[in-house]
Amino acid sequence: MDDWQTLPRVLAAIGVVLVLCVYMALIERKLAAKVQGRRDSNTVSVAFFDGLPFSGLLKHWGIFQPIADILKLFVKEQATSWRQKVLVLAYFATALFPFFVMPVGMQKGATQPLILSSVQGSLLFVLIVRLWGHGISTQIQGGRWRLLRGISTELLLFFVILSVSLRAHVSSLPLTFEGIVLAQKKYWFVFSQPIGALLCFVGLCLNDCECPYSGVAHGLLKLGQKLHTLLGALLFSLFFLGGWHFFPGLPLMGTGVIFSIACLGLKMAGVIFLLFWVRWTLPHMREDRVLAALWRLWIPLAILSLIVNSAWQN
Amino acid sequence: MAKLVERRPLKAWERLNILAFLKGMRTTLRWLLKRPITLEYPEARPYIPDNYRGTPTLVKDIYGREKCVACQLCEHICPAKAIRITPGPAPEGFSHIGRAPAIFQIDRSRCIHCGLCEEVCPEEAIVLQKEYSFSGTDRNAMMIDKEELYEAGGTLPDKYFKWGKSE
Incomplete structure (x- = not known):
């Protein structure tokens, strides 16, 4: 990749991710409205756009609300x-930066996945x-409480990452996102490590x-x-649903890079739906209970599953 | 006597709240699959049954005679005192009726839509319609006089002509 190509790629990635997020917010609003038995945003329309075809439908769906x-x-x-400003910008940056080191798809027969910057230790980078x-x-x-919860959550994710990268290591693949995805060519980790998947989701x-x-x-x-x-x-x-692999057992169907991105996107949509579903089932969780559950149940379970996992593989 | 419910201590697996959480997920999923119970009001109107008590209006018979004979029963029974009637002479050709309203006013801002006026009227001349939504910029806008009441009421096509047909 030439240097002059980097900036447009980064900008395009940021643009895509931001637009996705904005409309994810809209979808979350719709879901929340459904869960609470009410209608969501359906009145925003654009000036001079009202008479055009489909404008009523777009208005009804709340497309212009964001x-x-x-x-x-x-x-x-x-x-x-x-x-305040610096803190908010920094929070935003911490949410944005991990996307630069994570692969989003792979062409059949290619050696490199679709990734902005392929760095060593990207797993650790994302975690940190x-x-x-x-x-x-x-x-x-x-x-x-909030900080404790953050640390405990990342500890949980750390054990999960260790557990899935063990598998990649056993199949002598690099310890990156790409390696973990390639290790799931035959079967996805959600089937071989259901406890790990549960922990990651929690x-x-x-x-x-x-x-x-x-x-x-x-x-x-x-x-x-x-x-x-x-x-x-x-x-x-990437960790549990086989990344851009179409179906467990099948390697990469189709040849296009678009297809692999679509596969990954579909899985992500499913996970996002699950996350929203949980969020609107439990809108507010008491911090002490969250911490108690984390340290009494989930983290011991994570350590146990890591031990079992490593013992089973050797 | 109140029923005593023994509250036993939660078991260890119950304290994890996993079953409760799954129940909650089931509830939210059920709501996700339901249709919303709210209406998009100005565009979608609610179903109004035939016996709905909306605004009271005056009606004419199919020959265009105003049915009200200004007996003032509705004015007297109205609990909110929303009706004001001033009797006048009967129209041409109906001198045997005696009288008809010269002024008939209903204050919509006072009306409680109880329907007593409709019930008490011996002539079936005042009828509660399905209309339920009014607005005005001041109190006087809510005072409805005879012409508007007949305009809103229209004709009641019943078969009984107690006072004879129009000549």
Whole structure:
């Protein structure tokens, strides 16, 4: 990859991810409305667009709602202190950066997956950046419970990553996302390590940050949350759902790179739906109970499953 | 006597709340698959049954005679005192009736839609319609006089002509 190509690629990736997040927010709103037995946004329309075909349908689906929401954020009261602004930007960055080192697809017969920058230790990078994000969200939201929860969640994910990368190591594949996905060519890890998948999912469910700000800072924080959800779905799909593999047992059907991205996207959509479903079943979890469950149940289970997993493989 | 419910301590696996969580997931999924119970009101209107008590209006018979004979029973029974009637002479050719309303006013902002006026009316001249949504910029806009009441009421095509047909 030539140097002059890097910037447009990065910008395109950021654009795609952000648009995905904005419409994910819309879908989450629709889901929340459904769960609560009410209608979602269906009144926003664009000026001079009303008479055109499908405009009524688009209005009914609330397609323009995110645009209105974003515009509204600019006229609300803004965060005033530099500390707030920097914190929110940093949180947003921690949600965005992991996408640069994660693969999103692979052409058949190619040696490299579709990835912006293929670095050694990308697994650890993602974990550390996520941990940093938890630290920042603690600064934003306040409270030691929050930090403890972040650390415990990442500890859980750490054990999960260890457990899945063990498999990749056994099949003498590189310890990257790509290696983990390639190790699932025959069967997905969700079938061979259901406990690990459960643990990973629990870890991803516990990842949110309440927003105390207004204005653009609020928007960035919300977007950061959606980015984290998207990142979680990508992590889960890569670790346990076989990444861009179409079906367990089949290698890569079709030749196009689009097909592999579509496979991954479909899995991510499923995981995102599950995450939203859990979120709107348990909108507020008590921090002490979350921590108790994490340290009494999930983390011991993670350690146990790691031990069993490594013993079984040797 | 109140029923005593013994609250036993939760077992270890119950304290994990896994079953409760799954029950919650089932509930939310059920709601996800349901149709929303709210209406998109101005576009979609609710179903109004035939015996709905909306706004009271005056009606004419099929020959265009106003059925009200200004007996003032509705004015007297109205618990909210929303009706004001001033009797006047009967129309041409109906002098045997005696009288008809010269002024008939209903204050929609006072009306409680109880339907007593409709029940008490011996002539079936006042009928509660299905209309339920009004707005006005001041109180006077909610005072409805005779012409508007007949306009909103229209004709009641019943077969009984107690006072004879129009000549």
